[in-house]
Amino acid sequence: xxxxxxLEIVLFAAIVGLLTRPLxxxxxxxxxxxxxxxxxxxxxxxxxxxxxxxxxxxxxxxWYRYAVSLLLFHALGVIGLYALLRLQxxxxxNPQNLPAVSADLALNTAVSFVTNTSWQSYVSETTLSYxxxxxxxSVQSFLSAASGMAVAIALMRGFARQRxxxxxxxxxxxxxxxxxxxxxxxxxGALFLVADGVPQTLAPSAEVTTLEGGRQVIARGPVATxxxxxxxxxxxxxxxxxxxxxxxxxxxxxxxxxxxVLIFMLGTALTNCFGRTVGSERQGWVLLCVMAILFGLGxxxxxxxxxxxxxxxxxxxxxxxxxxxQPSGNMEGKEVRFGIAGSVLFADVSTASSDxxxxxMHDSFxxxxxxxxxxxxxxxEVIVGGPGSGLYGMLLFCIIAVFLAGLMIGRTPDYVGxxxxxxxxxxxxxxxxxxxxATLGLTAIACVLEPGLAxxxxxxxxxxxxxxxxxxxxxxTNGSAFAGLSANSTFWNLTLAFxxxxxxxxxxxxxxxVAGSLAAQGVSPRSTGxxxxxxxLFVCFLFGVIVIVGGLTYLPALALGxxxxxxxxxxxxxx
Amino acid sequence: MHxxxxxxxxxxxxxxxxxxxxxxxxLLALPAREDVSP
Numbered sequence: 027x028x029x030x031x032x033l034e035i036v037l038f039a040a041i042v043g044l045l046t047r048p049l050x051x052x053x054x055x056x057x058x059x060x061x062x063x064x065x066x067x068x069x070x071x072x073x074x075x076x077x078x079x080x081x082x083x084x085x086x087x088x089w090y091r092y093a094v095s096l097l098l099f100h101a102l103g104v105i106g107l108y109a110l111l112r113l114q115x116x117x118x119x120n121p122q123n124l125p126a127v128s129a130d131l132a133l134n135t136a137v138s139f140v141t142n143t144s145w146q147s148y149v150s151e152t153t154l155s156y157x158x159x160x161x162x163x164s165v166q167s168f169l170s171a172a173s174g175m176a177v178a179i180a181l182m183r184g185f186a187r188q189r190x191x192x193x194x195x196x197x198x199x200x201x202x203x204x205x206x207x208x209x210x211x212x213x214x215g216a217l218f219l220v221a222d223g224v225p226q227t228l229a230p231s232a233e234v235t236t237l238e239g240g241r242q243v244i245a246r247g248p249v250a251t252x253x254x255x256x257x258x259x260x261x262x263x264x265x266x267x268x269x270x271x272x273x274x275x276x277x278x279x280x281x282x283x284x285x286x287v288l289i290f291m292l293g294t295a296l297t298n299c300f301g302r303t304v305g306s307e308r309q310g311w312v313l314l315c316v317m318a319i320l321f322g323l324g325x326x327x328x329x330x331x332x333x334x335x336x337x338x339x340x341x342x343x344x345x346x347x348x349x350x351x352q353p354s355g356n357m358e359g360k361e362v363r364f365g366i367a368g369s370v371l372f373a374d375v376s377t378a379s380s381d382x383x384x385x386x387m388h389d390s391f392x393x394x395x396x397x398x399x400x401x402x403x404x405x406x407e408v409i410v411g412g413p414g415s416g417l418y419g420m421l422l423f424c425i426i427a428v429f430l431a432g433l434m435i436g437r438t439p440d441y442v443g444x445x446x447x448x449x450x451x452x453x454x455x456x457x458x459x460x461x462x463x464a465t466l467g468l469t470a471i472a473c474v475l476e477p478g479l480a481x482x483x484x485x486x487x488x489x490x491x492x493x494x495x496x497x498x499x500x501x502x503t504n505g506s507a508f509a510g511l512s513a514n515s516t517f518w519n520l521t522l523a524f525x526x527x528x529x530x531x532x533x534x535x536x537x538x539x540v541a542g543s544l545a546a547q548g549v550s551p552r553s554t555g556x557x558x559x560x561x562x563l564f565v566c567f568l569f570g571v572i573v574i575v576g577g578l579t580y581l582p583a584l585a586l587g588x589x590x591x592x593x594x595x596x597x598x599x600x601x
Numbered sequence: 602m603h604x605x606x607x608x609x610x611x612x613x614x615x616x617x618x619x620x621x622x623x624x625x626x627x628l629l630a631l632p633a634r635e636d637v638s639p
Contacts, residue, residue, distance in 0.1 A: 101615040129603035136611075453629070520610075535625055539629055
């Protein structure tokens with residue numbers, strides 16, 4: 027570990043921390059329908075869109091109508107993207123004349139991007155045309171992120187409103203999130219990336235002659251615009267197969283820093299937006315503190331493990347020690363331009379959020395590092411998470427935490443002035459149980475079926491980790507890949523699509539139901555028996571609940587993979 | 602044929618999700634037990 031490495035991590039945390047309050051205030055104004063700096067520019071576009079779509083922005087929806095609107099909108103999204111992929115040769119901007127995407131892969135890809143997962147069972151640059159990258163993939167990146175934020179905002183309104191039958195208007199929240207939040211930040215982000223060397227062109231792949239006289243095809247395209255929304259949306263689907271490890275997606279340490287900031291900025295700002303919406307910014311800071319502790323433990327653990335190197339490689343006389351001959355240390359699976367700190371920071375941010383972009387190969391990390399990355403995803407995206415999904419995941423844990431505290435002291439639990447009753451608890455459990463059920467159930471099935479084992483690149487606990495990682499990533503709507511698993515088969519495409527669908531929509535529905543239930547309540551007056559949820563005590567309690575619930579759910583599964591592999595490594599049994 | 606199967610899967614999945622939302626609404630409509638906290 028180096029001082030420069032730690033400084034890079036601290037600088038990242040400082041930038042994200044400084045952005046949290048102003049961006050949180052901006053989000054609160056946008057979703058409250060208030061005027062913003064961009065009103066004069068975007069207001070007419072917004073009004074025109076409502077007119078075309080026949081949306082009455084002042085008409086609010088019950089949670090059920092909000093949920094059905096969201097489901098129908100995304101059903102059309104899946105069908106539309108599926109059609110775009112299947113009819114790829116028909117569309118323009120296909121200079122490489124790429125053929126149609128196969129049916130099962132098209133379904134997997136459509137579900138993947140509509141659910142904000144961006145799991146990619148394909149090699150992007152040799153599978154998708156520019157039209158599909160721009161019109162298919164990028165559009166869904168915008169809409170899935172805006173939809174996630176809309177759900178979080180609806181839940182915030184549930185906490186903030188009194189005796190209300192409505193939680194907002196899905197179409198308005200979707201439109202305002204896209205136009206006022208995602209689009210402006212992405213334009214700035216794309217310009218920054220272009221300035222630092224990321225290509226933005228519709229020209230076909232370049233063919234060059236190498237120094238040895240060979241012929242090389244260098245893929246390129248409209249990368250910068252897709253890169254910006256890929257990061258900001260928590261989507262993570264790369265223009266290239268190597269994702270942010272590719273020099274055209276992430277050319278310099280500066281772009282690397284900017285990319286991790288883009289991934290986290292909306293998730294952290296939403297905690298502040300929550301605090302403002304419920305009338306106490308401290309409530310938002312509490313959530314951010316818990317996220318920061320979980321994130322700090324993850325990135326610290328990863329840096330420690332990766333900097334120490336692999337004893338199995340040391341026995342083969344591989345030099346992993348920093349020195350004049352080898353200035354970076356243990357570079358297994360990492361890019362030279364980012365080093366260990368830049369790689370572990372990106373890996374932790376990517377799995378703690380729901381982004382899933384990668385700038386290093388997670389499969390090549392130490393076994394326990396793989397375990398940390400898995401654990402990040404297994405806690406239901408609450409360590410910042412995706413735009414919206416991180417916050418509503420964390421609020422579900424808050425509900426569980428106050429419920430447990432209520433059981434301990436024998437009082438009806440309440441959170442930010444709302445009583446948490448039997449209905450809210452049942453719905454919260456429904457939302458929280460479907461992700462582990464899909465992850466562990468599908469992992470078990472894939473471990474015993476021939477089609478599931480066919481794609482494995484490794485045997486033993488590492489192979490099992492590859493399967494567990496794939497389903498964890500899918501159901502947590504993360505989308506990062508452990509690598510080593512060839513997932514472009516009918517079995518993997520369909521089962522992963524199922525995991526992504528469950529992990530997104532079967533969580534969102536009960537979350538919106540909780541929002542509706544809370545909005546219908548009045549405010550519960552604060553009393554001496556009320557658990558204060560804006561203090562350090564609640565930070566510790568919430569942290570404990572997340573770790574214990576996550577641990578109880580997934581520790582046995584982790585023990586069979588990364589932990590066994592770590593013990594094998596220590597025992598010299600890894601070859 | 603593949604396309605019909607895949608689109609049918611999409612349709613059935615989202616239809617079931619709407620049914621799931623209906624069930625959640627039903628769950629909310631159930632009468633709550635009396636609050637017995639002191």
